[in-house]
Amino acid sequence: MSSSEDCCVVGSGPAGISCVQALLAAGKQVTILGPGLQLEPDRERARATLAASHPSHWASGSAFLKEGVSGSASGIPLKLAYGSDFPYRQVPGATSIACEGPDTRPSYAAGGLSTVWGGAVLPFRQTDMAGWPVSLKDLEPGYRAVLEWMPLAASEDALSDFFPLYTDRVPSCKDRGASLPMSRQARNLLASLDTKRAPLNASGFYFGASRLAVDATKPRSPCVRCGLCMYGCPHGLIYSSEQTLAALLATGRVRYQPGVTVRSVHETENGVLVRGVGPEGAPAEFRAERVFIGAGALNTTAILLRSLQQYDMPVKLCDSQYFLLPLLRFRGTANVVREGLHTLAQLFIEIFDAAISPYTIHLQTYTYNELFRDTVSARLGRLKRAFPMEALLGRLLLFQGYLHSAHSASISATLRRDADAGDMLQLQSVPNPETAACIAGLTGKLARLARHTGLLPLRALLQMGKPGRGFHSGGSFPMSLHPGAQETDILGRPPGFRRVHAIDSTVLPSIPATTITFTAMANAYRIGQLSALSPDPAA
Numbered sequence: 352m353s354s355s356e357d358c359c360v361v362g363s364g365p366a367g368i369s370c371v372q373a374l375l376a377a378g379k380q381v382t383i384l385g386p387g388l389q390l391e392p393d394r395e396r397a398r399a400t401l402a403a404s405h406p407s408h409w410a411s412g413s414a415f416l417k418e419g420v421s422g423s424a425s426g427i428p429l430k431l432a433y434g435s436d437f438p439y440r441q442v443p444g445a446t447s448i449a450c451e452g453p454d455t456r457p458s459y460a461a462g463g464l465s466t467v468w469g470g471a472v473l474p475f476r477q478t479d480m481a482g483w484p485v486s487l488k489d490l491e492p493g494y495r496a497v498l499e500w501m502p503l504a505a506s507e508d509a510l511s512d513f514f515p516l517y518t519d520r521v522p523s524c525k526d527r528g529a530s531l532p533m534s535r536q537a538r539n540l541l542a543s544l545d546t547k548r549a550p551l552n553a554s555g556f557y558f559g560a561s562r563l564a565v566d567a568t569k570p571r572s573p574c575v576r577c578g579l580c581m582y583g584c585p586h587g588l589i590y591s592s593e594q595t596l597a598a599l600l601a602t603g604r605v606r607y608q609p610g611v612t613v614r615s616v617h618e619t620e621n622g623v624l625v626r627g628v629g630p631e632g633a634p635a636e637f638r639a640e641r642v643f644i645g646a647g648a649l650n651t652t653a654i655l656l657r658s659l660q661q662y663d664m665p666v667k668l669c670d671s672q673y674f675l676l677p678l679l680r681f682r683g684t685a686n687v688v689r690e691g692l693h694t695l696a697q698l699f700i701e702i703f704d705a706a707i708s709p710y711t712i713h714l715q716t717y718t719y720n721e722l723f724r725d726t727v728s729a730r731l732g733r734l735k736r737a738f739p740m741e742a743l744l745g746r747l748l749l750f751q752g753y754l755h756s757a758h759s760a761s762i763s764a765t766l767r768r769d770a771d772a773g774d775m776l777q778l779q780s781v782p783n784p785e786t787a788a789c790i791a792g793l794t795g796k797l798a799r800l801a802r803h804t805g806l807l808p809l810r811a812l813l814q815m816g817k818p819g820r821g822f823h824s825g826g827s828f829p830m831s832l833h834p835g836a837q838e839t840d841i842l843g844r845p846p847g848f849r850r851v852h853a854i855d856s857t858v859l860p861s862i863p864a865t866t867i868t869f870t871a872m873a874n875a876y877r878i879g880q881l882s883a884l885s886p887d888p889a890a
């Protein structure tokens with residue numbers, strides 16, 4: 352297999368698609384390579400059948416969505432998509448990943464991990480980008496461009512002072528619920544936080560509506576508040592870059608070669624040779640003027656290490672460590688179990704407190720969903736019959752929190768040569784002595800602020816995710832103004848490469864807490880745009 356194109360983009364996840372958009376806008380011809388796994392046809396048919404019927408008829412037909420996902424006493428399960436594990440499934444030619452401590456996995460799906468993500472999007476702040484060779488200003492055109500094709504359900508509120516919306520297309524501020532209807536628990540909490548805004552802000556506690564990559568304005572199939580978001584939206588309202596891929600293919604603007612797993616890239620005198628494996632496991636080769644690798648942090652790292660022949664040379668994969676903290680609200684909300692609502696993040700809370708961290712701590716607030724009920728039931732065991740479950744659920748909230756990578760454990764990633772099984776990417780946890788103090792500082796602060804927030808953090812129930820479990824990882828080949836070995840220039844090129852660009856979170860110098868994907872997309876757009884503008888492909 353062989354072909355020659357202007358530009359080749361590896362991967363159709365959020366980073367790959369953002370780069371594709373920049374290249375197309377600059378008039379380039381683009382071929383996208385990727386394994387391209389998709390939801391099984393029978394599940395896609397079942398999803399479409401649900402979407403075509405009224406939600407009052409969904410009860411029996413929606414059971415397939417929940418297969419493989421249930422709340423248990425041990426915590427929150429791995430998210431699947433429409434009851435399928437296709438986002439995480441292996442393909443011929445995949446580099447095997449050995450997790451010795453970390454808990455993470457790559458995606459070989461068309462759309463990558465955005466086929467299963469939670470859609471939370473917030474930009475970075477300049478103060479959280481210490482040591483980066485590019486500034487927030489450099490990323491801003493990318494943030495704006497991404498929101499031309501990625502939907503955003505958000506509100507212009509107090510968080511906009513720190514995190515601009517980067518689009519004019521959100522409803523205006525006053526009607527917070529207009530973009531995506533908030534749950535009553537979230538509305539009540541927000542109203543009560545509003546009454547204490549001044550002392551909370553003085554303590555570095557800022558809050559507002561969540562920002563979600565959800566199409567809340569789709570005229571024919573609006574959000575029906577079915578509460579099924581954590582299983583996969585029957586109406587496809589939660590953005591996946593697979594949707595943009597499909598739209599680009601429908602207009603014939605890109606070429607797409609699914610079934611290809613890239614293994615390595617090699618620069619020649621006037622281009623790049625891409626080597627990979629086709630659907631049946633046969634070798635496949637492509638030639639392009641430039642190659643942009645957006646295979647997700649794990650696979651881009653493996654492709655670069657293999658191409659550079661850097662076996663047995665560990666790189667540091669940074670992680671924005673993820674944790675779950677349940678809280679009890681002093682005031683309950685009645686009937687949450689029967690409420691029609693969405694179950695994605697409802698509110699964002701940002702902690703700016705130099706005594707705990709010089710960087711933002713990001714807390715996504717979740718209100719009732721049925722996995723809460725299942726988890727509480729499992730923990731109570733036989734006691735649950737005598738327990739006032741509904742009253743508890745009306746008070747229970749969950750913070751899904753993220754720390755800056757400077758305070759998080761990291762992952763040591765080493766490509767090992769394995770003659771029998773192909774190469775293996777070995778991942779080992781590297782604890783960070785600052786994590787515990789940072790978390791203790793945060794939970795202590797939340798406990799002290801309880802008189803203002805009305806929220807009691809259940810510190811004994813805090814769960815720290817293993818490194819990689821929040822899927823906010825990257826930085827193994829960080830961008831630098833003067834790149835050394837295992838670094839890249841500001842166009843994502845490792846030393847020795849002029850036409851090969853890593854474009855995903857692999858090149859972010861650190862991982863701030865405020866959600867990784869929006870910035871990975873903005874930076875991929877920036878790299879695509881700048882490299883396309885360069886008159887000399889090798890410059």
Ligand SMILES: Cc1cc2nc3c(=O)[nH]c(=O)nc-3n(C[C@H](O)[C@H](O)[C@H](O)COP(=O)(O)OP(=O)(O)OC[C@H]3O[C@@H](n4cnc5c(N)ncnc54)[C@H](O)[C@@H]3O)c2cc1C
Pocket residue numbers: 361362363364365366367384385386387388430457458459460461462463464465467468469470471472611612613614645646647648650821822823855856866867868869871
């Ligand atoms: C359950 C879950 C919830 C999440 N929630 C959020 C959230 O709310 N907010 C947020 O910011 N982030 C979230 N994330 C993380 C987010 O999904 C990722 O940051 C994002 O998808 C990364 O985009 P990417 O394009 O870099 O990589 P990916 O999405 O991993 O896409 C990689 C692409 O490359 C292709 N590919 C992989 N290997 C190869 C290869 N060898 N050759 C060719 N092609 C290859 C894949 O098929 C895919 O198309 C979540 C992740 C998960 C799993």
Ligand code: SF4
Pocket residue numbers: 565573574575576577578579580581583584585586587588589692693694
């Ligand atoms: S509640 Fe969630 S799953 Fe249901 S329609 Fe709205 S976004 Fe989709």
